[in-house]
Amino acid sequence: xxxxxxxxDLSELSAAAVRVALGxxxxxxxxxxxxxxxxxxxxxxxxxxxxRGFVAKLGDGVRIVPLVRVGSASEEIVRCAEENDAQLIVVxxxxxTGPTAVLLGSVAERVARTSSRSVLIxxxxxxxxxxxxxxxxxxxAARFHCLRCGVRSEYQxxxxxxxxxxxxxxxxxxxxxxxxxxxxxxxxxxxxxxERSAFGRLGCxxxxxxxxxxxxxxxxKGRLYLRSAEGTxxxxxxxxxxxxxxxxxxxxxxxWESVIVFGGFRELTAQEAVEGLQRIHERLASLLAEEDAWxxxxxxxxxxxxxxxxxxxxxxxxxxxxxxxxxxxxxxIR
Numbered sequence: 001x002x003x004x005x006x007x008x009d010l011s012e013l014s015a016a017a018v019r020v021a022l023g024x025x026x027x028x029x030x031x032x033x034x035x036x037x038x039x040x041x042x043x044x045x046x047x048x049x050x051x052r053g054f055v056a057k058l059g060d061g062v063r064i065v066p067l068v069r070v071g072s073a074s075e076e077i078v079r080c081a082e083e084n085d086a087q088l089i090v091v092x093x094x095x096x097t098g099p100t101a102v103l104l105g106s107v108a109e110r111v112a113r114t115s116s117r118s119v120l121i122x123x124x125x126x127x128x129x130x131x132x133x134x135x136x137x138x139x140x141a142a143r144f145h146c147l148r149c150g151v152r153s154e155y156q157x158x159x160x161x162x163x164x165x166x167x168x169x170x171x172x173x174x175x176x177x178x179x180x181x182x183x184x185x186x187x188x189x190x191x192x193x194x195e196r197s198a199f200g201r202l203g204c205x206x207x208x209x210x211x212x213x214x215x216x217x218x219x220x221k222g223r224l225y226l227r228s229a230e231g232t233x234x235x236x237x238x239x240x241x242x243x244x245x246x247x248x249x250x251x252x253x254x255x256w257e258s259v260i261v262f263g264g265f266r267e268l269t270a271q272e273a274v275e276g277l278q279r280i281h282e283r284l285a286s287l288l289a290e291e292d293a294w295x296x297x298x299x300x301x302x303x304x305x306x307x308x309x310x311x312x313x314x315x316x317x318x319x320x321x322x323x324x325x326x327x328x329x330x331x332x333i334r
Contacts, residue, residue, distance in 0.1 A: 005086035017092030074110035185329030200247035206236035218283035
């Protein structure tokens with residue numbers, strides 16, 4: 001790492017971010033640029049003097065460059081990092097505690113959302129040896145929250161509010177990222193990926209033919225609930241209920257997770273089918289343009305050998321579940 005940009009409003013609260021940035025610069029041998037954004041050109045000279053005094057207290061051992069700009073704080077921070085090719089932006093946040101501490105609309109959030117650079121967000125009580133918040137995904141992450149709604153999550157896509165904004169609590173010393181790590185997913189991470197995802201790929205086999213098809217699903221109490229129109233996959237699963245279901249999260253070639261569930265498909269009937277479809281609807285509620293786009297189990301009396309009618313009006317609707325017998329997963333993360 002050659003250059004780190006730390007933003008400060010010259011307050012004691014923002015000093016925590018600069019201390020963390022200073023520690024990172026010392027450990028990596030990087031240049032530290034300390035940026036203050038003044039509200040107006042009239043305030044710029046006074047701000048420059050104050051920034052020089054602020055920087056003078058940081059000590060020796062690191063090349064420190066004070067910078068003063070005028071304009072919108074978040075826009076100038078992002079622009080300065082791009083123009084000076086900073087590999088890391090360090091910015092503090094103020095006030096509240098808890099997972100919703102970084103609120104939508106704050107300078108820290110806007111920088112993290114709009115910058116193409118890695119952004120380290122530091123709470124005011126943090127020192128250089130403690131914890132910051134890095135927009136990632138970084139290695140050694142311990143707790144994960146959505147930056148918009150605060151829901152705890154391990155993934156960059158929030159299932160609750162659909163935001164792509166992630167907040168990771170990590171040891172500040174864990175930066176810069178190490179080489180990609182790879183391995184076998186723990187049972188907890190397998191469950192987390194299955195719960196947070198909504199789409200996967202179903203694999204089934206019958207009569208010497210293998211069929212793989214993308215499907216939406218809901219995962220609850222250890223079961224995967226599926227809905228499908230009548231067709232090839234339904235016919236094959238009736239013929240051979242032994243199936244597999246694959247779910248993944250792929251950010252890049254060096255950042256991905258994949259889970260495969262092996263199990264048996266069971267077609268749901270009557271009230272079970274209604275409840276299964278309700279689980280799917282609840283899980284996919286934010287993705288459905290209109291409820292009528294989905295077929296529903298028939299309310300007609302069961303009269304076939306499978307225990308239900310396959311058709312509702314002119315369109316078939318089959319609801320079933322996969323009862324897992326084995327779950328495996330692998331990952332690679334930078």
